[in-house]
Amino acid sequence: MSTNTNNVKITNADPSAIGLFGLAMVTLVASSQKLGLTTGVSFIIPWAIFLGAFAQLFAAINDSKRNNTFGTTAFGGYAFFWFAVAFSWMIKLGVFGQNMVNDIDSKQLGFAFLGYLIFTIFMTIGAMETHKVLFTIFFLIDFLFLGLTLSSFDIAYEITHKIAAFAELGISIVSFYGSAAAVLNEHFGKEFLPVGKPFGIFK
Template sequence: MSSNFDSNKEVKIVTADPSGLGLFGLAMVTLVASSQKLGFTSGVSLVLPWAVFLGAIAQLIASNYDAKKNNTFGMTAFGAYGLFWLGVACTWLIQNGVFGEGLASAMDVKQLGVAYVGYLIFTLFMTIGAAGTNKVLFYIFVLIDFLFLGLSLSTLGIMPEFFHEVAAIAELLIAILSFYGSAASVLNTHYGEVVLPVGGCLGKFKLDAKLKKAHS
């Protein structure tokens, strides 16, 4: 005699694509931060809220939802960059004496440069992963490579003025492309058709059908 308990049921949980939110967070924080690097604004006091809430929290939320979609690349990218902006915000607080003059006076800025080198390494191999998604995301990662290259070398004292300018320009371009990527993600999904094209994969870097489903 069969029992209802003998049958297996599969429950599918549909999760919205968090790319629009994650890219918007990236766009906002890089736009505000680049205004300071380019000299349009000064200080970091009013960059801090955008670093924490948009750069960090928005991207960490996107990372969490990408994890639920089994999207390892998206989860890692949004998670790592979200945590990066938390680290940057904390660094600014230390530099401005919020945690005491002892920490502020004992800091060695080259340690920050080493952290940027670490993120440059991370971004380089993530750029290879971005090549398998779409052209807009790939170009964003290429610009992030230049951002961390500029931040690393300028902070370590290697041609600081030149590489600071490289970082500033790259950061502004990241903001512009990320706004576009966010708009494309939201509008293309909302209307179920290509409103803003993002381009396909680059060359041989193509995702298989299972991974494409996770990214959709």
């Protein structure tokens, strides 16, 4: 009887490009409302669910297959954030009935944003040892959640709301660049778009 075994290695494509594209799209649309360029959130909801949530969840699942704990946690964490935000907006719009609208306390979102600020801070430390484009994205996300947290608690609302708005737009711009770099660098087999070396502080 033969006891030979064959090991099959399955290689998955880097999912960070689609994850960053999803992040870039949803923050572009959402920041337009915070900056006063558009009004309402009804047309942000589909982008929050499909680009902010599902695209990043897809990236998280595929990063887990690559044994990438950091990528899985980052994309997964923010995917579920956008699911929760989309449902929060739907509650506020009355999709689930007036009783839920009447029961809203926006400070609860403030505590949720505070939790994500804590999450993002330690993820920012991890991003320092990936590359500088990713670090920049996380650094801007820190300011987004700082602004969202403070504005939700009505602390210097005008200023903190603006901080969140401009940080979100910055996230979109840098994420588009990061997505492009992930696609084109792999496609051309060289550093077509530089992303910057890790800081090298912790490794």
